Amino acid sequence: MISFINILVNGLLMGGIYAITAVGLSMQYGVARILNIAHGEFIMVAAFLTWMLHTTLGINPILCLAIVGPILFVLGYLVRHYLFKTLKEKTPSPAAFEGNSMLMAFGLLFVIQSLATYIWGKNIVGYDFMRYSVYLGEIRFAANRLVIMITAVIICFLFYLFLTKTRTGKAIRASSQDPDAAALMGVDINRMLTLCFALGALMAGFAGVLLSMEYKLDTFMGMGHTIIAIIVMVLGGLGSIPGSLVGGFILGIFYGIVSGIEPGLTEAAYYLLFMLLLLFKPSGLFGR
Amino acid sequence: MLEVKNLNVFYGNVQVLWDVCLRVEEGEIVALVGANGAGKTTLLNAITGLVKPASGSVTFMGQDITGLPPNAVVELGISYFPEGGRLFPDMSILENLEMGAFIKSSWKKRKERLEKVYQIFPLLKERRKQMAKTLSGGERQMLAMGRVLMSDPKLGLFDELSYGMAPKLVKESFKMLQKLRDNGLTILLNEQNVKQSLEIADRAYVLENGRIVSGGSCEELLHSDHVRKAYLGL
Ligand SMILES: Nc1ncnc2c1ncn2[C@@H]1O[C@H](COP(=O)(O)OP(=O)(O)O)[C@@H](O)[C@H]1O
Ligand SMILES: [Mg+2]
Numbered sequence: 001m002i003s004f005i006n007i008l009v010n011g012l013l014m015g016g017i018y019a020i021t022a023v024g025l026s027m028q029y030g031v032a033r034i035l036n037i038a039h040g041e042f043i044m045v046a047a048f049l050t051w052m053l054h055t056t057l058g059i060n061p062i063l064c065l066a067i068v069g070p071i072l073f074v075l076g077y078l079v080r081h082y083l084f085k086t087l088k089e090k091t092p093s094p095a096a097f098e099g100n101s102m103l104m105a106f107g108l109l110f111v112i113q114s115l116a117t118y119i120w121g122k123n124i125v126g127y128d129f130m131r132y133s134v135y136l137g138e139i140r141f142a143a144n145r146l147v148i149m150i151t152a153v154i155i156c157f158l159f160y161l162f163l164t165k166t167r168t169g170k171a172i173r174a175s176s177q178d179p180d181a182a183a184l185m186g187v188d189i190n191r192m193l194t195l196c197f198a199l200g201a202l203m204a205g206f207a208g209v210l211l212s213m214e215y216k217l218d219t220f221m222g223m224g225h226t227i228i229a230i231i232v233m234v235l236g237g238l239g240s241i242p243g244s245l246v247g248g249f250i251l252g253i254f255y256g257i258v259s260g261i262e263p264g265l266t267e268a269a270y271y272l273l274f275m276l277l278l279l280f281k282p283s284g285l286f287g288r
Numbered sequence: 289m290l291e292v293k294n295l296n297v298f299y300g301n302v303q304v305l306w307d308v309c310l311r312v313e314e315g316e317i318v319a320l321v322g323a324n325g326a327g328k329t330t331l332l333n334a335i336t337g338l339v340k341p342a343s344g345s346v347t348f349m350g351q352d353i354t355g356l357p358p359n360a361v362v363e364l365g366i367s368y369f370p371e372g373g374r375l376f377p378d379m380s381i382l383e384n385l386e387m388g389a390f391i392k393s394s395w396k397k398r399k400e401r402l403e404k405v406y407q408i409f410p411l412l413k414e415r416r417k418q419m420a421k422t423l424s425g426g427e428r429q430m431l432a433m434g435r436v437l438m439s440d441p442k443l444g445l446f447d448e449l450s451y452g453m454a455p456k457l458v459k460e461s462f463k464m465l466q467k468l469r470d471n472g473l474t475i476l477l478n479e480q481n482v483k484q485s486l487e488i489a490d491r492a493y494v495l496e497n498g499r500i501v502s503g504g505s506c507e508e509l510l511h512s513d514h515v516r517k518a519y520l521g522l
Pocket of ligand 1: 299323324325326327328329330331
């Protein structure tokens, strides 16, 4: 019973972060048609910024959500506005743009990674945050993990409300389903694409802040997160935003189960799941 | 109200519209007829900004709208029913209708607009929570039509409204267009269904291989030898 709850908590902990990460990538791929291979680098930058803010200025990491998140949003805005929008203007065919934008993101990955390594060095860093246990009834939880889990679920829930209840959120979903039809409704598609890319970076920012509360950081940590986000995106259905939310939690629970049985095999299990999905359910859970 | 002058449109190097001229006056139903591939959809796409014309001009209520992006064109009061309806498949009927009122001036009034559209299509109200992708062909057409009305447009462009519909529904939807016109909507209609559209329209243009080959009152066209031979099979 207790081990079942542990699996669930571990699963929700990772699941929440996965969901946030994957929703970010989905915003960029599903709407802006940019498979942002550099997504994990945005997460890494956010994690390092949080570490800096916490260790030098003593700012509470939870408060960092409200500082680092907006910084990443602006960063995403600038990247889409100056890099990908220009690229799009020079690559009129959508298929060619999808390919070229991935290459561009690849370049961005190495630029960000090298700059980060230049600034923060190659060492592994980290900080202690709420490293004590709390008891709910009989069961012991690491306090920081509980905070991460609850925050991630709240962020996902708020984002879901934003997408389903607000005018802009509805326009984002409409644009991801049929951009031309959305334009005919009066949606300024170009602005929408930039907004979606920036929101994707915001999500990367939140994920980075949360990760830094529990895990050690190095400037090469990004790639793994990008790959997991891609797996979740395939699991949920390419470009489907609700699919990414649900897929994140499913992969998280999957992680909880596998790591409960044999922690050394989680990576192998992920890639196996990924390959099986491509073979048997390539359209994903929510795919069209 | 709408004036298209010497419009030329290319896809890559291929020219698909040649010096197209056309007028629509306020309160009219104007039909644009022509065979598959004649360029009817391209013409509507050029008017609404989905494709950019190489030369020529489009004027709406005295304002030059040539090359404006689609979102700016809607704001001026032109609403487009694109070929196949183009609903948002993973959104409900209600959300599709709300998207029809996306522009700022309509968004504030979307509750009233919804009531209007529900009055015209009561079925949409009953099913408002249903996803668009689960609707039948006729229901989709109805929803797409309702969505066009949500922005309270002055001019409605309808591309192949009757496509894939059962004959009885075709009659009904053409009647609906007449009703909308009587309520103040000016209409430009693309149709392969030549006979029926000439029956409800005031005037029509015939488009062949990207050129307007004749235009005039529907009465005249229905009696012209060319139209009778080429489109009515008489
Ligand atoms: N996106 C496109 N790219 C290239 N050619 C196109 C495109 N859309 C339409 N065409 C071509 O332009 C011509 C006119 O097409 P269209 O405007 O769809 O005609 P209609 O609506 O009258 O059937 C056709 O020859 C068609 O093959
Ligand atoms: Mg057509």
